[in-house]
């Protein structure tokens with residue numbers, strides 16, 4: 001469905017997307033994860049055909065998305081920059097949007113509107129940030145677009161609405177499979193609905209893989225500094241932090257055999273799972289030290 005090959009998009013000297021290669025299969029939900037400024041929005045806009053790449057190649061539905069009628073008529077891009085004429089009410093906007101999407105589900109749009117917005121005559125411009133995101137999501141789901149791009153869709157939503165949103169998204173996706181990409185800073189809330197993850201840092205691809213593999217990818221080792229360091233020799237290290245004088249927590253690639261685990265336990269090393277969220281933070285660490293260093297003036 002989507003293929004990027006050594007894709008680069010520069011704004012002047014800033015390479016927002018840098019030699020990035022990745023692909024997205026049809027009828028999957030992919031999470032595009034990265035920290036602030038990692039290049040998520042830029043990559044999504046390249047996929048949507050809003051920007052022309054500086055170099056590299058991008059194919060969406062087999063075509064260059066820039067100025068492609070096929071891409072624009074099969075895609076919806078939802079973000080917090082959406083705006084409509086002030087005179088339109090929420091139900092007016094849904095009516096207007098329905099004309100652009102051949103697979104628009106009017107019933108779904110009406111039910112979601114009724115559930116989330118007791119007053120459908122309300123004006124979009126008077127909605128709070130979270131309410132706007134909720135309304136945008138109604139458009140995103142009701143469009144049933146073959147490629148649904150949601151750029152940080154839960155901005156401002158409270159946790160109850162976020163739960164409803166993920167539930168509605170997953171239920172509708174299971175009934176009407178399509179290709180979805182959701183961008184986010186964090187994985188923990190979304191990982192149950194995502195099949196694949198694309199993690200980026202400074203515009204570059206860090207990894208692309210199924211979420212289930214990410215859950216198994218790393219392991220935490222905590223114990224006396226010398227022992228953990230010795231045990232970790234030759235292993236791929238993702239993260240290391242020191243507590244007090246003598247305790248180290250290291251996150252390493254999970255290629256430990258059963259024997260390795262037994263040896264670690266005998267050595268007094270606590271072996272633990274690493275959450276996908278923490279792992280993404282470690283993998284996109286800027287190596288500037290932590291916030292504690294800033295606060296202590298180091």
Ligand SMILES: Nc1ncnc2c1ncn2[C@@H]1O[C@H](COP(=O)(O)OP(=O)(O)OP(=O)(O)O)[C@@H](O)[C@H]1O
Nearest residue numbers: 011014015016034035036037038039040041042043
């Ligand atoms: N129009 C622009 N002109 C110049 N630089 C830009 C422009 N848009 C984005 N950038 C820069 O490109 C880089 C990537 O920005 P982008 O918005 O794609 O990141 P992001 O991952 O979506 O960030 P966030 O999570 O904070 O929304 C940043 O360094 C940003 O400052």
